[in-house]
Amino acid sequence: MTYAFTFDSSACSGCKACQEACKDKNQLPVGVLWRRVVEVSGGEWRNVGAGFPRPRVGEPNPYPVWETNVFAYNLSIACNHCVHPKCAGVCPTDAYVHRPDGIVYIDPDKCMGCGYCAWACPYNAPRYNFELGQMSKCNFCFDNIDADLPPSCVAACPMRVLNFVEVDDGRQTADNRRRTADDVQLSIVHGQWSELWELPASEHPFPLPNNSRTEPHLAVKPHREMGNTLEKKIANYEEIRSKKKKSETSLVVFTILVQMAVGAFWAGHWMADSLPLLAYLAIGACLAVGGFFSFAHLGAKRNAWRAPFHLTKSWLSWEIFFVGLFGAGWLASMASIFWKSLEVASLITSLLGVGLVFSMAQVYRLHVIPAWDTWRTTVGFFLTSALLGQLAMNTLLGGSELAWGTVIVLLAAELAMTLSAKPKAEGSLTNLRVGLSAAAMLGTGILFFVSNPSGVWISLVTFLLVMTEEVIGRVSFYKALEEKPL
DSSP states (O other), X not given: OEEEEEEEGGGOOOOOHHHHHHHHXXXXXXXXXXXXXXXXXXXXXXXXXXXXXXXXXXXXXXXXXXXXXXXXXXXXXXXXXXXXXXXXXXXXXXXXXXXXXXXXXXXXXXXXXXXXXXXXXXXXXXXXXXXXXXXXXXXXXXXHHHTTOOOHHHHHOTTOXXXXXXXXXXBOOTTOEEEOTTOOEEEOOTTTOEETTTSOGGGSOTTSOTTOOSOOSEEEEOOTTTTOOXXXXXXXXXXXXXXXXXXXXXXXXXXXXXXXXXXXXXXXXXXXXXXXXXXXXXXXXXXXXXHHHHXXXXXXXXXXXXGGGOTTTOHHXXXXXXXXXXXXXXXXXXXXXXXXXXXXXXXXXXXXXXXXXXXXXXXXXXXXXTTTSSHHHHHHXXXXXXXXXXXXXXXXXXXXXXXXXXXXXXHHHHHHHHHXXXXXXXXXXXXXXXXXXXXXXXXXXXXTTOOTTHHHHHHHHHHHHHHHHHHHHHHHHHGGGGGSOO
């Protein structure tokens, strides 16, 4: 038997006692809500003409007739303790505990505060606690459950519209009954209640996402307006969103620098039989700085050592694992300058670089963020690696005509990716990226006709133009997180 929340949206008054009881019981700081009461509204007032008596021609209408289809309803939502909790699967430190009774909670002794679970959760249930530096979420008040008491939110609801039931292996049974405030027994049956764990996400009520695959343990008695076809909006969006967002700036730096390091390693060994020490040190510097920013992103750094321990399910664990392997390969390859017997390390490290960039792309292939869950993410990451890496090595080592020709091809591919993006990013940013790419292509073309020392400065400016374009693109990439409905 597992537990599920039930919510009667048709009778909710929107008092938010459940929200406040949860916050009080768990002593949550400002800006952190485990349970949220979402206010949904829509519709409009329309002037459909004159009433009686009708005005004369040219006279103002003293008795206008108005029609309205304005509506509003509430939805109390917390962690749904899903049948297939995506948050638990993606967590790199395996910090999520999935109890036999279906309750899902976070083990604070393992969580490193990376925030990846919040990305993957369709309902945005995990919340970053800035005071603790860790993720936190509804735990179904399992201490109350173990004491045969209801969760605090359920106990606080004055209308008795929020409740919980026991379900058999994720499926409802006729014996699952609870009493309302009027002491009337209700059975969770089709037609009266919607058991969301049995319905496809496309049939879940707004504002729940229509692309979830987690089978949430939540049964909803729909409000009559949930099924209308009018546009619906969240009226209290600023209230239910986290007041303090965890910045992704450090991840912009990490992903770009590490991808450039991998690409530079590929380009360097393509351009020369053996790289000079300076090139190896530049690649190592990119890895080190990128790794530092990734580590700085964590809220509970003391648990970072657990990150590679969930390779069976988490692509983030694979990403961190490959970063370590690629770093070890980089060291072995640099050592081959002095010990020729280690020359095979360069080939192995290049292959590890492929695995690293691929795993980085897979981290973002989340079904709940459609803008990321596309081939464009994978191709874009490999293109960034190849373009920045080739430019870096050309600037550092001096590129041949073939090497600069490769840059032009890669820039053309980058430009095509930017122009073909659907939906397009903000027009001004897209235009800026196109302009930077075009300027970089022009600078690259000039390099075919000039020689040192002018060529060195032009190649450096070209590199900076492309780096700026990549940073703008990556910042826009992370803005997709703001498109999640909750």
